[in-house]
Amino acid sequence: MERLTGWFPQAAVEEAVARREEITPELLRILDETTDRAEELSKDAQYMAHLYAMFLLAQFREVRAYPLVVRFASLPEDVLEPLVEDFITQNLGAVLASVSGGDLGGIQFLIENDGIDEWARGSAVDSLVTLVAVGQKRREEILDYFGQLYRGKLRRTESQVWNALVSCTSDLYPAELFDDIKQAYADDLVDPGQISLQYIERQMALGKEQTLARLSAHHRLVEDTVAEMESWDCFQEREPIPHKPSSGPLPAREWQAPPPPVVRDKPKTGRNEPCPCGSGKKYKKCCGA
Numbered sequence: 001m002e003r004l005t006g007w008f009p010q011a012a013v014e015e016a017v018a019r020r021e022e023i024t025p026e027l028l029r030i031l032d033e034t035t036d037r038a039e040e041l042s043k044d045a046q047y048m049a050h051l052y053a054m055f056l057l058a059q060f061r062e063v064r065a066y067p068l069v070v071r072f073a074s075l076p077e078d079v080l081e082p083l084v085e086d087f088i089t090q091n092l093g094a095v096l097a098s099v100s101g102g103d104l105g106g107i108q109f110l111i112e113n114d115g116i117d118e119w120a121r122g123s124a125v126d127s128l129v130t131l132v133a134v135g136q137k138r139r140e141e142i143l144d145y146f147g148q149l150y151r152g153k154l155r156r157t158e159s160q161v162w163n164a165l166v167s168c169t170s171d172l173y174p175a176e177l178f179d180d181i182k183q184a185y186a187d188d189l190v191d192p193g194q195i196s197l198q199y200i201e202r203q204m205a206l207g208k209e210q211t212l213a214r215l216s217a218h219h220r221l222v223e224d225t226v227a228e229m230e231s232w233d234c235f236q237e238r239e240p241i242p243h244k245p246s247s248g249p250l251p252a253r254e255w256q257a258p259p260p261p262v263v264r265d266k267p268k269t270g271r272n273e274p275c276p277c278g279s280g281k282k283y284k285k286c287c288g289a
Contacts, residue, residue: 002047008229013052016225017059020060024060027052027056027062028062028068030049031050031057032068032071035075038072038075038079042082054069054095055095055225055229057099058099058222061101070096070107073096073120074110074116074120077117080120088119088120094127094220097130097131097221102136102137110124121160121164123164126168128142129172129219132215133215133216133218134216134220139173142172146168146172150165150183156189158190159189163190163194163195166181169181170203171215171218172211172212172215173204175208
């Protein structure tokens with residue numbers, strides 16, 4: 001499970017789950033070491049041991065992983081992004097909620113720290129809604145904290161953290177904080193292209209009971225690493241990605257020639273570069289979102 005091979009190693013993941021007590025210390029070590037060697041490992045596009053480690057530790061509800069996940073998510077943006085890509089926006093929130101044991105300290109550290117990647121901070125906001133959805137936290141407690149974010153704990157500069165805050169407030173039914181939300185839009189802190197004020201108003205019209213009834217459909221803990229990872233695009237290769245054998249050639253039936261390189265007619269747009277559509281936003285916040 002250390003490296004990408006082009007196919008999902010389901011048997012290995014299932015064996016790891018079956019041998020939970022034995023493998024947990026190794027998973028913790030992998031996550032800790034990945035953070036220590038992040039700059040080096042971010043240059044290795046096939047390294048992914050840390051992703052398996054985070055999902056498995058989340059499935060195990062391993063609270064010892066909590067500070068390690070927080071430390072990993074605090075890595076500089078240019079180092080973090082090559083190591084995770086879509087994991088940050090799609091999975092980090094569920095992982096944080098799953099390993100937190102209901103403790104908010106590490107999650108709040110991520111949210112309130114301006115030096116941390118804004119997408120990681122946004123996923124930390126989302127993790128709080130997950131804790132409400134699974135009954136580990138009361139809605140009122142999280143909305144009270146969200147109110148503190150609106151009223152001074154977040155720097156009032158447009159960012160993904162504000163987008164996430166408004167979206168997550170809406171998921172919890174936004175009535176108590178609706179004035180704060182409107183002020184955030186008035187101050188241009190929220191991107192209406194990601195979430196519009198009209199959507200928030202529709203949530204209000206839907207009513208508290210119906211809004212909260214939908215929480216569990218969109219906010220869940222990590223329950224099954226296989227189900228979480230097996231459909232990823234990187235595992236949909238037709239043939240395993242070949243690696244140089246450590247001793248002697250692989251049998252011919254196992255070796256597949258690598259596909260020809262993709263030739264682009266123009267350079268790939270970086271996630272932090274201006275979007276080529278001309279919107280004036282970073283690519284990752286526009287067409288690459």
